Amino acid sequence: MSDAAISVEDLWKGYVLGRPDAAQGLTFREALMRRTGSLFRSAGNALRRRTSRGDRDREEFWALRELSLEVRHGEVLGIIGRNGAGKSTLLKVLSRITEPTRGRIRIRGRVGSLLEVGTGFHPELTGRENIFLNGAILGMSRAEIRRKFDEIVAFAGVTRFLDTPVKRYSSGMYVRLAFAVAAHLEPEILVVDEVLAVGDAEFQKKCLGKMHDVASGGRTVLFVSHNLAAVAQLTQRSLILDAGRAAFLGPTDEAIRRYSEAHIGENAVDFDVSRTPRKGYGTGAARITRLRFERAMPVFDHAEDFAYVATIHALEDIPKLRFSMTIFALDNSPVGSCFGADDIALRAGQTADVRVSLPEGRLAPGKYYCGLSIGRGDYRTGHVDFDVVLDTLPFEVRPEEGAGGTVSCWVRSWGSIVLPEVRQGVLEVRP
Amino acid sequence: MSADSHAAVPELLVIEAGHTERHYWRDLWRYRELFYFLAWRDILVRYKQTAIGIAWAVLRPVLTMAVFTVVFGKLGKFPSEGVPYPILVYAAMLPWQFFASALADASASLVGNANLISKVYFPRLIVPASAVITSFVDFVIAGAILVVLMAWYGFWPDWRVLALPFFVLLAFAAAMGAGLWLTALNVKYRDFRFVVPFIVQFGLYVSPVGFSSAVVPEPWRLAYALNPMVGVIEGFRWSLLGGRGALSAPMLALSVVVVAAVLGSGIRYFRKTERSFADVI
Numbered sequence: 001m002s003d004a005a006i007s008v009e010d011l012w013k014g015y016v017l018g019r020p021d022a023a024q025g026l027t028f029r030e031a032l033m034r035r036t037g038s039l040f041r042s043a044g045n046a047l048r049r050r051t052s053r054g055d056r057d058r059e060e061f062w063a064l065r066e067l068s069l070e071v072r073h074g075e076v077l078g079i080i081g082r083n084g085a086g087k088s089t090l091l092k093v094l095s096r097i098t099e100p101t102r103g104r105i106r107i108r109g110r111v112g113s114l115l116e117v118g119t120g121f122h123p124e125l126t127g128r129e130n131i132f133l134n135g136a137i138l139g140m141s142r143a144e145i146r147r148k149f150d151e152i153v154a155f156a157g158v159t160r161f162l163d164t165p166v167k168r169y170s171s172g173m174y175v176r177l178a179f180a181v182a183a184h185l186e187p188e189i190l191v192v193d194e195v196l197a198v199g200d201a202e203f204q205k206k207c208l209g210k211m212h213d214v215a216s217g218g219r220t221v222l223f224v225s226h227n228l229a230a231v232a233q234l235t236q237r238s239l240i241l242d243a244g245r246a247a248f249l250g251p252t253d254e255a256i257r258r259y260s261e262a263h264i265g266e267n268a269v270d271f272d273v274s275r276t277p278r279k280g281y282g283t284g285a286a287r288i289t290r291l292r293f294e295r296a297m298p299v300f301d302h303a304e305d306f307a308y309v310a311t312i313h314a315l316e317d318i319p320k321l322r323f324s325m326t327i328f329a330l331d332n333s334p335v336g337s338c339f340g341a342d343d344i345a346l347r348a349g350q351t352a353d354v355r356v357s358l359p360e361g362r363l364a365p366g367k368y369y370c371g372l373s374i375g376r377g378d379y380r381t382g383h384v385d386f387d388v389v390l391d392t393l394p395f396e397v398r399p400e401e402g403a404g405g406t407v408s409c410w411v412r413s414w415g416s417i418v419l420p421e422v423r424q425g426v427l428e429v430r431p
Numbered sequence: 432m433s434a435d436s437h438a439a440v441p442e443l444l445v446i447e448a449g450h451t452e453r454h455y456w457r458d459l460w461r462y463r464e465l466f467y468f469l470a471w472r473d474i475l476v477r478y479k480q481t482a483i484g485i486a487w488a489v490l491r492p493v494l495t496m497a498v499f500t501v502v503f504g505k506l507g508k509f510p511s512e513g514v515p516y517p518i519l520v521y522a523a524m525l526p527w528q529f530f531a532s533a534l535a536d537a538s539a540s541l542v543g544n545a546n547l548i549s550k551v552y553f554p555r556l557i558v559p560a561s562a563v564i565t566s567f568v569d570f571v572i573a574g575a576i577l578v579v580l581m582a583w584y585g586f587w588p589d590w591r592v593l594a595l596p597f598f599v600l601l602a603f604a605a606a607m608g609a610g611l612w613l614t615a616l617n618v619k620y621r622d623f624r625f626v627v628p629f630i631v632q633f634g635l636y637v638s639p640v641g642f643s644s645a646v647v648p649e650p651w652r653l654a655y656a657l658n659p660m661v662g663v664i665e666g667f668r669w670s671l672l673g674g675r676g677a678l679s680a681p682m683l684a685l686s687v688v689v690v691a692a693v694l695g696s697g698i699r700y701f702r703k704t705e706r707s708f709a710d711v712i
Contacts, residue, residue, distance in 0.1 A: 015710065092549075092709065093446065094446075095551075095552050096446060096552040097548075097549065097550070097551065097552050097709045098706075098707075098709040098710050099446065099447075099448055099449075099706045099707070100446065100447070100448050101448055102448055103447070103448070104445065104446070104447045105445070105446040105447075106443060106444070106445050106446075107443070107444040107445075107446070108442070108443050108444075109442075110442075111444075111552075113551065113552065115550045115551070116550045119546060119547060119550045119551050120544075120546070120547050120551070122472055122476060124475070124476050124479045125472065125475060125476065129472075129475065132468065133468050133471075133472055136464050136465050136467075136468040137465065137468070137547060137551055137553070138551065139462070139553070141464060142464050
């Protein structure tokens, strides 16, 4: 017997775009008409013409292509890749939520998958009831849940609210409870998608610790995350997925290095964000449609202001509008945030190009990206966002020239901000 | 954990395109508690924030019974075969109401649980089956009213009541079979959202709920039994009303065959389509 817990051979998964009923490519009417078509010749003809036009419009999309992979028993494998690279699809196929289009997977052991925290939580039910419900949905038996019940409650820290409907929970409590249930799942093979990105920093640390226990407990784990630091901490081997293909499979250090380089490597300076899906919430009163850097390469000097031009379109009359943004380092840690003043006014239907610049950003040399919003108000007055665009405007800050012709050197572990030069005054000199 | 600490080698699971699960029925057994939990959730949630709560399970059939008694029994003067008309109607209303609500709930169940379908694996059959079980609980509660009604009129069933579980099972199978068909179709073609209420409404009048099948002319009665609920409803009457009603052996046999066919084909169609549910839903 081979030692592989999971072996994937030449896996393909295709979707048909633009048509929800991808599997068969027929609407109910078409399906009906196909069968009765010969009876109603003329109607059938009209329809057949329409169907064939539909066929031409149809676009195939391969979420996974010729993927082969082996995961040994007890191994913790990281899976990294850009949005839409096929990570989630791979996990869905492995956990039997959707079936592959081609290829074969052999899995030895029970698979527990954690693609989302709080799947099946019902807002009307109490915390206690949801623990049992969610546990059962994740594949735990009632006896198992009862045994771990106290541990789950303690981990989530919601003891006092056990008999309160979860719709009255704060969002923090909600995700803590949801993660706590999921974290106590004990299958032989665990498949985890990006669930560490919940809760506050302290809870995230707790989650990471729990994942660490699971990973070092000898279980086979597949771990998908955008958080490269977490991947580095939990795994030895990683897979990079790129457009559905395995771009790299090997040691995590190497994978992260390659991925980090490739991630920024495109040097795009113009982004059409009019149709990118929004992950943050905005009221929709105005939208960001385009973002661009006014240069050929997205590279800034350390001493220079970080700046970009945004095209915004107002759908309603907006008397006050400001930009705000958060800059993230490549490992997804936020570097800092800033708000502009509420001094832009637009009438419904107007489109404006706005230059946004950050003076004295003091960013250390390295690679960054932004999350930005347009809205009204700031952290002092309270704020409303009209539109939020995350994971955009990747850029690099070039090291400044060193003194006297040397190359300056900034160590990553010093952080992402070069603080101002410290003042130092000698108070006393003793002999 | 080392491999040899396990007495048995972990089972091998093969995932391939178009490969029917060999372990399907075993998985169904393994997830048996999920039936319970989903049904339990639906029951808990169903009557939350309602003023009279579970009383709705009783009120609906009782009110319908009252209307039917007046319309068919008093105004229409349909024959009652010596049984108080409310009991005649209620004995039929019970399985019908169960069938109708099971059908409606089951067909909406998968779409209503789309978040589960796209995020977790379990045999999908559990979702519509739980919906049917939920309706069954209402059925049991509504059944208590029949006992009250019978006590009121002093009308008691004889030994034939022992056959009742069989007819309950038949009702269950009919609801499940039709429910599976509609559930699977509804995932892909949302047209069925509009079809189901129609079936339920229409079915109430073509099934012998407000009247006895005895009003159907003898030569047509067998054809009438092609509607599987005819066998179920007349079976309920037969076992509860001391052999009265229009149930005949050929009618019953035909109903059983139709129910079995619907259930069998329903399971097959559901299993055939369930693999793509997550992509379509």
